[in-house]
Amino acid sequence: MTGASGQTVAAVDADHPDGHEHPEDDPTVVDLLVPADGVPPLVTDREALQDGATRLAGGTGPVAVDAERASGYRYSARAYLVQLRREGAGTILVDPIACGGDLTVLDEALRGVEWVLHAASQDLACLAEVGMRPDLLFDTELAGRLVGYPRVGLGPLTEHLLGVRLQKGHGAADWSRRPLPAEWLTYAALDVELLEELRDAVAADLERQGKTAWAEQEFEAVRLAPPPPPRVEPWRRTSGLHKVRRPGSLAVVRELWESRDALASSRDIAPGRLLPDAAIVDAALREPAHRDDLVAMPVFRGRAQRRLADRWWSAIERARGLARERWPATA
Template identity: 60%
Template structure:
């Protein structure tokens, strides 16, 4: 059903007289699950009964998780939402009895999982020993289709004409008991996820991108967890104001001490000690606990109890020999920034200069974002290295060796190869 987007205050239907007027589809608010909010299951016998019902259902299984990012140190799932046709919806609290999840793990091992932004949910599900054998990621499908907005609410509105009630995604899901409106929100996240999957699958098939999606989903499902970032302390907010290696060492020691407390207590690091307090204390370099507690934040009741810990961290930095102080800038890893290529590798600069607009044109042609067509790191690496001779076949093979999926190598290989050849010709001239 469609309705006019506007009306004339005089009562005249101007939209009917305007051949260029476009009606917007009505979005029906989906405020509550059709079958009501299911109870939260937290006991072993409840897990076993839910597993039996899920196993008796049919088709793909919709899944979502709720974490407590910004409140807890860990990325664990504090609630798991599950829905399957013929079985209904389930809200699983895995906190008290994670060792009793085996029946659910077995029931979910085999059927296709439907997730929205799977790379956010898969890690915490793996931590609980859930195994995904087949994946459909509705958000990634939307990206491949070139949709302007791919959040769950936008895609549900676009494909299903429904408006999801939102508002609690950033809440502290470690809280117990969970409020009723939070549980309503959580249940809605999987209420029509399988229906969305069906609509996205149809659109991908009509666009000739079903195979692209299958390869991308499998890549997300099987890719290993990324290696920890080196020197994570350098991500401290406000660090750009610090120039002295000695002060940098103080930031590093305070950050490390805070990390240990946060992990031990399972509290988000910023709630243990704000980044701004770390930089302020490192810069002030107090020489006693009393001086430290005179600084903002550190004078609070909670921080006074930990003042000796923070002062000891500062003291360790103060006593470090110069040879152990961190450099002012992080050691570079990987390729240099592209804006430095013209000096360090002019041929590579010419190649990236030709490849980027060519890939942008391909992105426009196939209605898929450039970063989904080919990972930026792969494009930079092949342009830095070059390929000789830059035949379509050689470039496609090099793309695959760098981690591109077969569909990416097939689709982007000829475009990248032509750009490399063009750049080589211009450089020679």
Template identity: 65%
Template sequence: MSTADQGAGSQDGPGGVPLTEPAGGTPPVITDVAGLREACARLAAGSGPIAVDTERASGYRYWPKAYLVQLRREGAGTLLVDPIPLDGELAPLAEILGAHEWVLHAASQDLPCLAELGLHPPALFDTELAGRLAGYERVALGTLVETLLGYRLEKGHSAADWSRRPLPAEWLNYAALDVELLVPLRGKLEAELAGQGKLDWAHQEFEAARTAGPPAPRAEPWRRTSGIHKIKTARGLAAVRALWEERDALARGRDRAPGRVLPDSAIVNAVLADPRTDAELRALPV
């Protein structure tokens, strides 16, 4: 049985040791340039690659921006950076991050919002992608950490509204834990890929992910409206499109997730009800 097969088999076991807080405690959030410069000096004095993660507010906000950036490096500890009050004043961070390899999990999810902040990796190691290449069927961060390192990460705030301020202490603890073991996980996966003769292949895949750029916009995204299969006529589809586009414009202007402006179900139900007047449309339940 291969190492990957052994890991897959152990995922149904009793579980690893619960990891409830970072080794050095949850650090304070950096919100000003002076604090950022001090943090960057700590990063520069550390060694090895830098673990990087972000927290967004998907499901709450329209724009997929980073509302928290988590960093960890050997010798520097964990840093939590709030890019919102810094308002683009991230040059010291861009300089240090631009000189060292990043370790991310599912890099394609984080790289676009980090690029919006002017942060670009010169090289990266994606632990999710590495897990797939090594043969693991389940490559969630918590699963790989438990399988390869024997610790269990407590999950529960990934879908939270990270645009909220102030951020609750338990959320910050969760965010800090997301980078706590990324570098040790990188080491385990790198050794496994090397043993399987896949390390060069993996580095090519990491480079492709690093240079891929943002995904192209979807063609006719309104067709992904949940429940659209219930609409059987061209007129009905045109109505879905009109409502979807109006909702999208409102959501974009308010920076709110479209589903929080008007759920997909309300769009579909309105089209099925086929109201004849504005009053009839407004009277429909949401």
């Protein structure tokens, strides 16, 4: 693989490239079902947020950080929960929505402190949106790739290096839901429970392999990476688009996709929950002659879709009204 700084990460084929045994071969692996100190109360107001910031500022060493989004449920990629843990401060769970979307007080408390994240590139943008930007970064997932571990997910790495199996099951949940269920908060707290210990274990292997400086360059490249540019013709990522071959039908896909995207953005709903990609492709292929033909099609005949039928039909009519030179090119 090629690292963020442009260097190549060599693939490692050995069974145990780092000298560790795999936990699936080790019957001593234990399940961690609850945090050692219990699940802390959820921070939902400015007073509790300031108290958490004070505790974090008084802690020592790096701070473990994680964020939960509502991918697949919401259009935005905002954080709906932020988890932090630091030696001497314990674990803090913050509801950024209830706190007004501004967590800069936490950012100020952690100036100059190393932040430990797993797959940091997934969370840095949503953390920046609430005013949190690390000065120093250690990414345990990226570090695991540099070491050459066969599996670098948080769960497998924690089992492999620490002999502890984390609770699973809520990573893809709708974290915009309120109130958040107690079992979800337990899962969220466990995500940062051992992250500092995991950081130390991976860092030791980086040092043994002489890759510490390389890893630091990679972490800094991730920390400073600009947001990705907007996709060119993002509608071409519609699942099943390969079935649509005529330029006029591609215009229908584009208009339906753009209409759906605008509505999804305004309602902060994942686009696929408004209208599945398969329905867009189906409408382009079947070429309904009238609005009634559209609402007779699968998916479009549902109650929710019938309420949006005028919107979808207008998109189809716009596509059909385009001059040929404005049709999308075939791939």
